[in-house]
Amino acid sequence: xxxxxxxxxxxxxxxxxxxxxxxxxxxxxxxxxxxxxxxxxxxxxxxxxxxxxxxxxxxxxxxxxxxxxxxxxxxxxxxxxxxxxxxxxxxxxxxxxxxxxxxxxxxxxxxxxxxxxxxxxxxxxxxxxxxxxxxxxxxxxxxxxxxxxxxxxxxxxxxxxxxxxxxxxxxxxxxxxxxxxxxxxxxxxxxxxx
Amino acid sequence: xxxxxxxxxxxxxxxxxxxxxxxxxxxxxxxxxxxxxxxxxxxxxxxxxxxxxxxxxxxxxxxxxxxxxxxxxxxxxxxxxxxxxxxxxxxxxxxxxxxxxxxxxxxxxxxxxxxxxxxxxxxxxxxxxxxxxxxxxxxxxxxxxxxxxxxxxxxxxxxxxxxxxxxxxxxxxxxxxxxxxxxxxxxxxxx
Numbered sequence: 001x002x003x004x005x006x007x008x009x010x011x012x013x014x015x016x017x018x019x020x021x022x023x024x025x026x027x028x029x030x031x032x033x034x035x036x037x038x039x040x041x042x043x044x045x046x047x048x049x050x051x052x053x054x055x056x057x058x059x060x061x062x063x064x065x066x067x068x069x070x071x072x073x074x075x076x077x078x079x080x081x082x083x084x085x086x087x088x089x090x091x092x093x094x095x096x097x098x099x100x101x102x103x104x105x106x107x108x109x110x111x112x113x114x115x116x117x118x119x120x121x122x123x124x125x126x127x128x129x130x131x132x133x134x135x136x137x138x139x140x141x142x143x144x145x146x147x148x149x150x151x152x153x154x155x156x157x158x159x160x161x162x163x164x165x166x167x168x169x170x171x172x173x174x175x176x177x178x179x180x181x182x183x184x185x186x187x188x189x190x191x192x193x194x
Numbered sequence: 195x196x197x198x199x200x201x202x203x204x205x206x207x208x209x210x211x212x213x214x215x216x217x218x219x220x221x222x223x224x225x226x227x228x229x230x231x232x233x234x235x236x237x238x239x240x241x242x243x244x245x246x247x248x249x250x251x252x253x254x255x256x257x258x259x260x261x262x263x264x265x266x267x268x269x270x271x272x273x274x275x276x277x278x279x280x281x282x283x284x285x286x287x288x289x290x291x292x293x294x295x296x297x298x299x300x301x302x303x304x305x306x307x308x309x310x311x312x313x314x315x316x317x318x319x320x321x322x323x324x325x326x327x328x329x330x331x332x333x334x335x336x337x338x339x340x341x342x343x344x345x346x347x348x349x350x351x352x353x354x355x356x357x358x359x360x361x362x363x364x365x366x367x368x369x370x371x372x373x374x375x376x377x378x379x380x381x382x383x384x385x
Binding site for chain 1 (some may be wrong): 331
């Protein structure tokens with residue numbers, strides 16, 4: 001009996017909180033949906049067990065939701081990256097762009113769009129989402145996930161449309177941190193950008 | 195004493211017979227097919243005996259559709275399982291690449307040997323490490339870091355090239371339920 005009472009009390013206290021968190025997420029989703037174009041500088045830090053020290057690269061991210069174009073361009077120390085144009089994915093290597101025809105490429109493209117638009121409806125199908133202030137944590141339901149153990153997305157407190165940092169932890173203990181700065185929301189992006 | 199002197203030989207013979215019978219009763223009878231192989235090629239055959247290929251049977255079935263070909267492969271597999279063959283366990287959540295590789299014939303040709311030697315030569319190693327280093331700074335490293343650890347010389351590439359030859363002239367090659375299948379063409383079974 002005590003057990004059921006405790007459970008009931010827990011539910012009574014957590015349900016309003018869960019509802020509150022869900023409302024906050026929906027509010028974020030609503031604000032993020034107003035982002036049609038985006039450009040941001042990023043610093044990528046990889047902490048790999050393979051290497052004794054973390055490695056760092058820099059680049060620019062450009063995104064146009066309306067035309068479904070995304071350019072993830074590394075500038076330092078090597079010039080490479082990838083480009084998504086509607087249904088096609090290209091690998092960027094220096095000045096060349098090579099199409100990626102595989103199913104993996106299409107999956108990657110779909111996944112990237114879900115993350116960039118923070119499509120909570122889609123993400124909720126695969127991840128348990130928790131909210132702590134302006135920090136959102138995604139933990140895959142599938143415990144044996146090969147790549148992701150946890151993803152933490154930090155939004156700017158004043159403007160939640162701006163992502164300031166993303167940390168992706170892998171089951172191996174390796175992790176990658178992307179720090180975004182100089183983020184412009186809804187800038188005019190010329191076709192040359194992509 | 196006289197009895198022993200008189201019948202010593204007979205007793206020794208009876209004793210030897212008893213020991214021999216006991217040895218035959220306790221011993222394990224072994225058959226070795228090598229005994230039937232001509233002396234000229236015995237050495238080559240005995241080397242081949244320990245090759246994984248000698249324990250692997252690759253069955254190719256052909257039908258008008260991939261589904262029918264797979265059904266046939268299943269029938270053959272069932273017959274072979276009843277005859278004592280073992281099917282390697284296929285783990286649905288395991289590494290798909292390793293599963294596919296285990297399905298392939300375990301051939302090690304002279305060409306593979308040459309390619310392997312090239313891959314482990316110093317210039318190729320330096321080149322491969324430079325390529326991996328650059329890849330570490332790219333987005334795809336999320337999926338490839340593990341491969342770098344397990345295959346620093348990228349020897350898998352040689353096997354994958356061999357795999358791509360299997361599918362030559364075929365648009366799609368699928369891996370389902372432990373079978374390599376190609377639309378309307380053929381099936382590679384792994385029994």
